[in-house]
Amino acid sequence: MAEQPATTDPTPASRLPLSLLLALAWLVPGLGHLLLGRRLRAAVFFVVIGIAFVVGLLLQGELILPTAGDPLSYLAAIASIGNGTLFFVAKYLGLGQGVVTAVSYEYGNTFLLTAGMMNLLLLLDIHDIVDGRKEW
Amino acid sequence: MADHLSLMTLHALLVAVYFSFLWKHGRRERWLYFWKVFGALMVGAVALGWLMYSFPRT
Numbered sequence: 001m002a003e004q005p006a007t008t009d010p011t012p013a014s015r016l017p018l019s020l021l022l023a024l025a026w027l028v029p030g031l032g033h034l035l036l037g038r039r040l041r042a043a044v045f046f047v048v049i050g051i052a053f054v055v056g057l058l059l060q061g062e063l064i065l066p067t068a069g070d071p072l073s074y075l076a077a078i079a080s081i082g083n084g085t086l087f088f089v090a091k092y093l094g095l096g097q098g099v100v101t102a103v104s105y106e107y108g109n110t111f112l113l114t115a116g117m118m119n120l121l122l123l124l125d126i127h128d129i130v131d132g133r134k135e136w
Numbered sequence: 137m138a139d140h141l142s143l144m145t146l147h148a149l150l151v152a153v154y155f156s157f158l159w160k161h162g163r164r165e166r167w168l169y170f171w172k173v174f175g176a177l178m179v180g181a182v183a184l185g186w187l188m189y190s191f192p193r194t
Binding site: 040041044045048049051052055059103104107110111114118121122125136 | 138140143146147150151153154157158161
């Protein structure tokens with residue numbers, strides 16, 4: 001599936017404010033790229049981040065929130081919340097509580113945090129595309 | 137599928153796919169980059185594990 005550069009294939013998203021585009025991209029993994037016309041990459045990112053997130057939950061991982069007196073928990077919370085809608089839906093459904101005694105707990109955390117960081121990194125990619133620093 | 141090697145392989149697979157699509161353009165470049173990242177993660181993890189074997193927890 002060929003992906004067209006934004007400069008030759010303007011999409012409606014090109015006219016969206018960057019902040020709105022970034023917010024949408026954060027909420028749904030791959031949505032930002034989809035709105036910019038990068039359909040293949042959007043699909044790949046959605047699937048990869050989705051799989052990582054679901055595997056993390058299945059492995060009894062925890063969607064970490066900030067804890068007073070634990071500075072590292074703030075960094076972990078940024079990564080967790082970086083999952084966007086996936087984070088909020090999982091929290092709403094009572095998932096991602098984390099079972100510390102489970103043998104797979106740390107593995108689950110790794111998958112959940114990785115998924116969030118990957119989604120956040122996409123925001124920088126979208127910024128580069130909109131800014132014209134990346135043409136594909 | 138809860139053993140360390142399987143989960144590590146899955147993690148390396150996902151990360152390699154992600155970065156090959158994030159940073160590379162074109163089928164051939166993506167494949168090359170995918171195998172580089174996947175190989176580096178797998179070989180690196182095994183090598184690091186092998187090195188850590190010399191320093192057991194007491």
